Amino acid sequence: MENKIDLQDALDASIIFAKALGFILQDKQGIIVDVPQESKVHEMIQKVVVFKFNDRVHIYKCDDDLVEGTAVLLDTDVPEQQN
Numbered sequence: 001m002e003n004k005i006d007l008q009d010a011l012d013a014s015i016i017f018a019k020a021l022g023f024i025l026q027d028k029q030g031i032i033v034d035v036p037q038e039s040k041v042h043e044m045i046q047k048v049v050v051f052k053f054n055d056r057v058h059i060y061k062c063d064d065d066l067v068e069g070t071a072v073l074l075d076t077d078v079p080e081q082q083n
Helices: 007-024
Strands: 029-032 047-053 058-059 070-072
Touching: 007 047, 007 058
Parallel strands: none
Antiparallel strands: 029 047, 029 070, 047 058
């Protein structure tokens, strides 16, 4: 039996993982992550910050020279999202 992961399995795993991070991180708290070289976006983006804001987990490009695994606290002046 082969353990092939299809696109839907990968998407489901990503959603579950993001939800788990939402329980771990506090609002405006994040972590620096290096983008794997195997990733299609690695040529354009080498680091990202994964953070929680307004009860959602976000991934943004990080231009700062921070070590992977560094915990960060986002600027408290980030404008609140309007609904």
